Amino acid sequence: MAEPVLLNDQPDERRVLRRAAPHLRPHRRALIIALTVGLADSAALVAVAPLVGRATDALLGDDRAGLLWAVGVLLALAVVQLGLARAGELLLAKAGENVVRGLRERCVENLASAPLRFLESHHTGELLRRTTSEVADLASFVRMHLRNIISTVATLVFTLVVLFGYSWQLALVQLAVFVPPTMLVMRWFQRSAPGAYGGKAAAEAAVAATFTETLVVREALQSARGLPGWMRRFGRENAVAVGAARRAIRVENRIDLVSLVEGMAMVALLLVGGWSVSRGAISVGTVVVFILASRNLFDSFSEISQLVGHVQKARTGLARLLDLLSATDRALAGQEAAVVAQRSPDGHEVPLRGELSCEGLGYAYRDGTEVLGGVTLSFPVGDRVGVVGETGSGKTTLSKLLCGLYTPDRGAVRFGGVDLREISESELRRRVVLVPQEVRMVTGTVADNLELVRSAPTRAAIERVVEELGLDDWIRNLGGLDAEVGVRGGRLSAGERQIIGLLRAALADPAVLVLDEATADIDPVTAERLEHALDGMSADRTLIVIAHRPATIARLPRVVVLENGRVVKQMAHAR
Numbered sequence: 090m091a092e093p094v095l096l097n098d099q100p101d102e103r104r105v106l107r108r109a110a111p112h113l114r115p116h117r118r119a120l121i122i123a124l125t126v127g128l129a130d131s132a133a134l135v136a137v138a139p140l141v142g143r144a145t146d147a148l149l150g151d152d153r154a155g156l157l158w159a160v161g162v163l164l165a166l167a168v169v170q171l172g173l174a175r176a177g178e179l180l181l182a183k184a185g186e187n188v189v190r191g192l193r194e195r196c197v198e199n200l201a202s203a204p205l206r207f208l209e210s211h212h213t214g215e216l217l218r219r220t221t222s223e224v225a226d227l228a229s230f231v232r233m234h235l236r237n238i239i240s241t242v243a244t245l246v247f248t249l250v251v252l253f254g255y256s257w258q259l260a261l262v263q264l265a266v267f268v269p270p271t272m273l274v275m276r277w278f279q280r281s282a283p284g285a286y287g288g289k290a291a292a293e294a295a296v297a298a299t300f301t302e303t304l305v306v307r308e309a310l311q312s313a314r315g316l317p318g319w320m321r322r323f324g325r326e327n328a329v330a331v332g333a334a335r336r337a338i339r340v341e342n343r344i345d346l347v348s349l350v351e352g353m354a355m356v357a358l359l360l361v362g363g364w365s366v367s368r369g370a371i372s373v374g375t376v377v378v379f380i381l382a383s384r385n386l387f388d389s390f391s392e393i394s395q396l397v398g399h400v401q402k403a404r405t406g407l408a409r410l411l412d413l414l415s416a417t418d419r420a421l422a423g424q425e426a427a428v429v430a431q432r433s434p435d436g437h438e439v440p441l442r443g444e445l446s447c448e449g450l451g452y453a454y455r456d457g458t459e460v461l462g463g464v465t466l467s468f469p470v471g472d473r474v475g476v477v478g479e480t481g482s483g484k485t486t487l488s489k490l491l492c493g494l495y496t497p498d499r500g501a502v503r504f505g506g507v508d509l510r511e512i513s514e515s516e517l518r519r520r521v522v523l524v525p526q527e528v529r530m531v532t533g534t535v536a537d538n539l540e541l542v543r544s545a546p547t548r549a550a551i552e553r554v555v556e557e558l559g560l561d562d563w564i565r566n567l568g569g570l571d572a573e574v575g576v577r578g579g580r581l582s583a584g585e586r587q588i589i590g591l592l593r594a595a596l597a598d599p600a601v602l603v604l605d606e607a608t609a610d611i612d613p614v615t616a617e618r619l620e621h622a623l624d625g626m627s628a629d630r631t632l633i634v635i636a637h638r639p640a641t642i643a644r645l646p647r648v649v650v651l652e653n654g655r656v657v658k659q660m661a662h663a664r
């Protein structure tokens with residue numbers, strides 16, 4: 090069987106920024122402007138120490154003009170720096186938010202068009218966490234920490250330039266005492282950080298997935314009294330998540346050791362600086378510059394050590410997000426690879442109406458266990474067929490293959506002679522549509538739910554189809570097309586949701602309509618009326634109906650019987 094594309098629990102975090110580059114490219118200009126303003130802001134901040142040093146020396150040397158000049162420039166610098174800081178913050182936040190917004194939209198777009206098998210192979214909670222929490226973490230990183238990183242790194246570089254410019258000997262002493270132990274602490278942190286943060290994100294995703302499933306199966310849990318067992322499972326996952334969070338905190342605490350190193354470096358500076366002044370090698374002003382600039386240096390390092398944690402968290406989130414995007418891209422590419430054939434100059438034309446057929450169709454969800462074993466069927470234009478069989482005989486799997494929602498492991502499904510794999514998703518949905526038993530709805534109005542069909546119908550088209558299906562009264566009783574349907578259609582009954590599903594199918598007006606228990610929850614009289622109306626709307630439409638209800642099957646001229654994934658009988662009903 091073809092393995093579905095799967096998400097990686099702890100995706101590779103190497104070169105994550107390079108992999109994110111395509112998402113940053115559209116915002117290049119805004120990012121460059123924001124970064125330039127941020128750099129100017131840091132330069133203004135670093136310039137304070139030399140100016141204070143200059144003022145100190147002017148004061149000690151009784152140089153009034155020099156003192157006034159230094160104080161005047163300091164004041165002007167303070168105003169300019171304030172303006173640059175505000176502007177940098179706003180520009181970077183705006184550019185960053187746009188990047189995050191772009192990523193968010195790509196996620197939704199990719200998930201909306203991802204192949205069914207990809208979605209079925211993952212917990213909704215896991216997908217949800219990657220597209221919501223992970224993006225939210227990234228957004229807060231951009232808003233709160235990205236600017237700090239840029240200004241901190243720039244301040245560090247500018248400070249080093251100033252220190253070496255004043256006294257390279259003193260600068261070297263200070264760096265020798267401060268940098269190696271700080272780097273050791275950072276490396277100690279870095280060694281365990283990816284595992285700690287990756288493990289935390291994966292554990293939280295597992296909790297989110299179980300939480301979503303709790304809501305899905307809550308009624309079964311209540312009625313079957315399975316809650317204690319379920320809570321034990323949830324408790325185990327929760328314990329893993331708490332353990333992972335504690336480990337992340339322990340790893341994060343390692344970087345606090347940097348403040349001890351700072352104290353040592355300051356002591357060394359005062360000893361060597363005082364000794365140099367007493368020998369007349371440097372001025373008191375230079376020591377003042379060092380003391381002030383060292384604060385910048387330590388603050389930058391301490392800021393970096395704090396930020397390393399946030400950077401690591403953002404790296405993990407970004408890696409998981411990019412993993413989702415690349416997995417959905419790969420899943421989509423796998424689905425669309427064959428579509429290229431359709432676009433080639435001698436490519437096939439896909440007719441709007443045509444025969445649907447399958448030949449030697451085989452499919453397995455798991456290796457070695459075929460649930461369909463060589464199904465060959467054909468459905469000429471206008472055919473009306475019922476598909477019956479015991480529970481688990483493969484009817485739903487067949488319907489998903491016939492609609493191109495699954496790709497066959499062997500054999501092929503063709504529409505108008507063209508392999509479904511060679512037809513683009515949007516073209517295919519104009520021709521073959523599946524109406525499942527459980528109709529998925531969005532929160533909003535009846536009209537919002539009907540407008541989801543690919544052709545995005547106008548209000549007039551919706552009203553026409555409602556009338557053709559004889560559903561005017563039904564819609565009126567519901568409160569009209571603008572009536573709210575509740576959260577994911579929760580205010581409608583299962584049968585009412587199925588009527589919405591049938592309305593969508595009628596609006597899509599495909600050549601082939603596959604109804605998989607699509608009227609099972611509607612009362613028999615209404616179901617028959619709707620099926621009849623749907624049937625009558627388009628005489629050349631092929632209708633394939635999977636149903637357990639005998640009355641639904643009885644009015645179809647032909648019946649296919651499936652047993653253990655094979656066609657065992659095809660018969661015509663006497664008319």
Ligand SMILES: Nc1ncnc2c1ncn2[C@@H]1O[C@H](COP(=O)(O)OP(=O)(O)OP(=O)(O)O)[C@@H](O)[C@H]1O
Nearest residue numbers: 209454455460478479480481482483484485486487
């Ligand atoms: N997502 C899945 N992963 C693994 N196995 C699956 C999956 N969906 C269905 N199956 C298995 O495939 C077989 C056929 O299932 P299918 O849903 O096609 O049967 P069906 O005839 O439609 O059943 P029903 O009448 O209950 O709807 C069953 O044995 C089922 O357990």
